[in-house]
């Protein structure tokens with residue numbers, strides 16, 4: 001059974017067809033790359049999956065339910081986690097608070113529990129701190145727990161974003177260019193980390209990435225987009241030599 005099934009999804013920004021008839025079938029436990037030249041529509045697809053925009057047409061099913069048109073918070077609560085192309089952290093909050101908030105954002109406190117700081121609220125919040133610290137340890141970030149997020153080196157900020165996305169134990173993790181801005185050594189470490197997280201958390205991963213080393217070393221399948229159209233789906237090694245993919249990246253030979 002697929003965890004994520006998208007059927008003929010399209011999205012227009014005014015006169016621009018950003019995504020056209022996009023379909024995707026992602027098995028539970030799969031690890032797929034979404035690649036394509038700049039402006040191909042990759043981030044728009046992530047935004048459609050996570051409810052940032054409603055699709056112009058098409059259907060999205062996740063974990064056996066149709067989620068088309070659902071608001072983002074409801075989709076995330078159904079079991080998705082996401083990181084962004086431009087890191088989005090609460091930069092002035094501590095590393096611990098960034099992860100803790102990722103956990104409590106999923107928890108349906110009542111208004112009275114929140115303003116009254118009831119014993120149940122305090123107990124739950126303590127539990128979130130324990131979970132957040134465990135997550136920071138897994139990511140090698142525990143020593144930074146009280147440090148404001150903005151003081152972390154860039155690679156660590158990326159890891160923190162992942163820790164925050166995983167604290168709610170999502171089934172599907174969407175990663176938008178996780179290797180962006182990383183040097184060679186950081187990229188190699190990232191590939192290892194993602195492989196480990198994928199196994200330990202029994203995740204299904206869909207990732208956007210320009211770094212072909214990451215795609216080739218990590219992804220079982222790759223889907224290549226060009227101007228909103230899907231031009232290839234298959235093993236990444238085959239994508240490298242596929243004429244349409246070469247044409248999209250290198251331009252048509254005259």
Ligand SMILES: Nc1ncnc2c1ncn2[C@@H]1O[C@H](COP(=O)(O)OP(=O)(O)OP(=O)(O)O)[C@@H](O)[C@H]1O
Nearest residue numbers: 013016018036037038039040041042043044045085
């Ligand atoms: N909010 C928006 N309003 C109008 N046009 C948009 C908007 N977001 C994206 N676009 C346009 O939609 C197309 C697809 O953009 P998108 O960001 O999805 O591409 P991408 O494949 O993620 O690119 P990159 O690799 O550069 O991040 C582009 O032509 C872009 O300019």
